[in-house]
Amino acid sequence: MQPLLTLDDLVVAASGRRLVDGVGLHVDAGERVALVGPSGAGKSLTVGAVLGRLGAAYDATARLRLGDRALDVARPTGRDGLAAVHQASAVALNPVVAVGTQLALVVRRRRRCGRAEARRSAVALLRAVDLDDAERLRRRCPGELSGGQRQRVCLALALASRPRLLIADEPTTALDTVTRRRTADTLDRLCAQHGTALLLVTHDVQVARDLCTRAVRLEAGRVVGEDAW
Numbered sequence: 451m452q453p454l455l456t457l458d459d460l461v462v463a464a465s466g467r468r469l470v471d472g473v474g475l476h477v478d479a480g481e482r483v484a485l486v487g488p489s490g491a492g493k494s495l496t497v498g499a500v501l502g503r504l505g506a507a508y509d510a511t512a513r514l515r516l517g518d519r520a521l522d523v524a525r526p527t528g529r530d531g532l533a534a535v536h537q538a539s540a541v542a543l544n545p546v547v548a549v550g551t552q553l554a555l556v557v558r559r560r561r562r563c564g565r566a567e568a569r570r571s572a573v574a575l576l577r578a579v580d581l582d583d584a585e586r587l588r589r590r591c592p593g594e595l596s597g598g599q600r601q602r603v604c605l606a607l608a609l610a611s612r613p614r615l616l617i618a619d620e621p622t623t624a625l626d627t628v629t630r631r632r633t634a635d636t637l638d639r640l641c642a643q644h645g646t647a648l649l650l651v652t653h654d655v656q657v658a659r660d661l662c663t664r665a666v667r668l669e670a671g672r673v674v675g676e677d678a679w
């Protein structure tokens with residue numbers, strides 16, 4: 451079977467330095483893979499390249515495929531079926547628009563449905579990420595939510611497009627221990643429910659073990675090993 455995502459020989463350089471050197475990995479449909487390694491190992495640059503979001507400061511080359519599509523690591527186009535959530539996702543929320551409205555917009559873009567249906571879907575998505583009292587919460591702007599609630603809204607936004615692959619870059623790192631556990635459980639349940647594949651960036655081996663079945667280990671910009679459990 452063809453992997454859902456294949457990355458081969460990723461090289462990322464900036465200011466004349468090779469920061470990522472020949473990284474390769476694959477994720478099968480519905481599979482959950484962790485990208486682990488110490489700070490500075492190249493995890494974020496690797497997923498940035500997969501998302502085509504590295505920006506002009508970097509020179510990046512690789513062979514990258516999503517299903518049968520070849521993608522360019524230097525541009526974010528052609529990523530249908532792929533969604534991302536990261537540690538700082540919450541800052542990308544529009545601070546002056548109610549979170550329910552932001553979600554409904556994504557739903558409408560994807561499904562071309564009416565406003566009422568999009569609003570119902572937005573509430574359902576907020577409930578799906580275990581946000582209590584979704585009906586009331588949808589009317590609030592991001593600043594009126596806690597950090598953990600905002601991170602869940604970001605997860606709901608990522609899942610609103612019904613991705614085949616979710617890339618989660620340290621999605622729980624900024625949260626306290628209890629909220630981290632709850633968010634990891636939600637991620638686990640939602641991926642299982644929808645058969646969504648997961649590429650999880652984490653430096654927390656326990657989170658990797660809880661959520662994934664395989665880990666690719668990075669160090670100093672190179673793959674140094676793989677673990678499966």
Ligand SMILES: Nc1ncnc2c1ncn2[C@@H]1O[C@H](COP(=O)(O)OP(=O)(O)OP(=O)(O)O)[C@@H](O)[C@H]1O
Nearest residue numbers: 464465469488489490491492493494495496507653
């Ligand atoms: N624009 C840049 N110029 C020079 N070095 C850079 C640049 N961007 C990133 N780096 C370096 O590239 C290396 C890999 O960075 P990356 O953010 O991918 O690490 P990471 O594994 O995600 O680390 P962390 O877990 O701390 O987020 C780091 O040593 C970082 O300092």
